[in-house]
Amino acid sequence: MRDIHNIVILTGAGVSAESGVATFRGPDGLWEGHRVEDVATPEAFARDPDLVQKFYDERRAKLKTVEPNAAHQALAKLDQAWPGDLLLVTQNVDDLHDRAGSQRLLHMHGELNSAWCLACGERSSFLDGQMALDPACPKCDQFGFLRPDIVWFGEMPYEMERIELALAQCDLFVSIGTSGAVYPAAGFVQSARHYGAQTLEINLYPSEGSFHFHESRMGKAGELVPDWVE
Numbered sequence: 001m002r003d004i005h006n007i008v009i010l011t012g013a014g015v016s017a018e019s020g021v022a023t024f025r026g027p028d029g030l031w032e033g034h035r036v037e038d039v040a041t042p043e044a045f046a047r048d049p050d051l052v053q054k055f056y057d058e059r060r061a062k063l064k065t066v067e068p069n070a071a072h073q074a075l076a077k078l079d080q081a082w083p084g085d086l087l088l089v090t091q092n093v094d095d096l097h098d099r100a101g102s103q104r105l106l107h108m109h110g111e112l113n114s115a116w117c118l119a120c121g122e123r124s125s126f127l128d129g130q131m132a133l134d135p136a137c138p139k140c141d142q143f144g145f146l147r148p149d150i151v152w153f154g155e156m157p158y159e160m161e162r163i164e165l166a167l168a169q170c171d172l173f174v175s176i177g178t179s180g181a182v183y184p185a186a187g188f189v190q191s192a193r194h195y196g197a198q199t200l201e202i203n204l205y206p207s208e209g210s211f212h213f214h215e216s217r218m219g220k221a222g223e224l225v226p227d228w229v230e
């Protein structure tokens with residue numbers, strides 16, 4: 001077995017569940033209240049921008065009521081201490097990894113606390129306020145052109161080149177709190193294995209990709225991730 005120098009970690013909604021952030025497919029999951037295609041596609045935004053903006057405004061406001069948990073904190077500690085390459089790729093649009101202190105972090109599906117102006121193309125931090133009220137772009141001051149800086153279904157995830165390069169060079173790939181239902185993220189374990197990496201899954205229940213992993217540890221991220229990092 002290769003020595004472990006370079007690590008890629010993929011997280012999903014399960015890593016934020018113990019902080020009180022709803023997952024997507026669990027009971028009372030996010031998609032329970034809404035059909036994906038009604039709130040998380042470019043077509044939905046064209047059809048009913050107000051509904052989509054309200055959906056993300058609600059989730060952005062919720063962020064102010066939740067805190068990073070032991071899993072976020074353990075991953076931030078590992079980031080600070082790990083001498084080799086490390087990349088934490090999250091599918092989550094919440095800011096809990098950031099607030100826990102993770103630096104080598106990449107939001108492949110975007111962030112709730114960021115706005116994307118379709119007039120000037122600029123992205124800007126958007127912490128407070130409601131995008132449903134069509135505020136002005138902080139960069140170009142034009143009204144009504146802001147959309148959530150979120151990767152919707154059918155849209156290309158962010159920084160795929162950087163992710164693929166890290167997967168090609170990693171010795172260990174770890175997946176935490178994801179159902180393995182959404183691509184291209186769900187295919188990362190196969191890429192990592194293709195390049196000879198060890199692969200570990202930490203999840204509450206078996207995921208759609210569990211059979212791809214060398215090892216799967218079933219349980220809560222808030223308990224198993226600190227143990228794994230120790």
Ligand SMILES: CC(C)NC(=O)[C@H](Cc1c[nH]c2ccccc12)NC(=O)[C@H](CCCC/N=C(/NCCC(=O)O)S[C@H]1O[C@H](COP(=O)(O)OP(=O)(O)OC[C@H]2O[C@@H](n3cnc4c(N)ncnc43)[C@H](O)[C@@H]2O)[C@@H](O)[C@H]1O)NC(=O)OCc1ccccc1
Nearest residue numbers: 012013014023024025153154155177178179182183204221
């Ligand atoms: C539904 C699925 C079949 N569809 C797709 O995958 C589509 C289409 C597609 C592309 N390739 C394919 C190949 C085959 C089939 C389909 C496709 N993919 C796309 O459209 C992607 C874009 C997808 C991104 C969409 N945006 C999201 N998020 C932002 C929005 C928002 O957040 O509102 S996806 C969103 O859903 C996914 C949810 O999954 P999870 O995070 O895993 O959450 P879930 O609730 O499902 O599971 C939670 C897990 O945690 C566990 N758990 C719970 N509690 C705990 C706990 N306490 N501890 C540990 N584990 C826990 C549970 O057991 C469970 O397993 C995440 O990715 C999340 O980000 N874009 C694209 O393909 O563009 C073109 C392209 C691609 C490449 C190159 C060129 C062009």
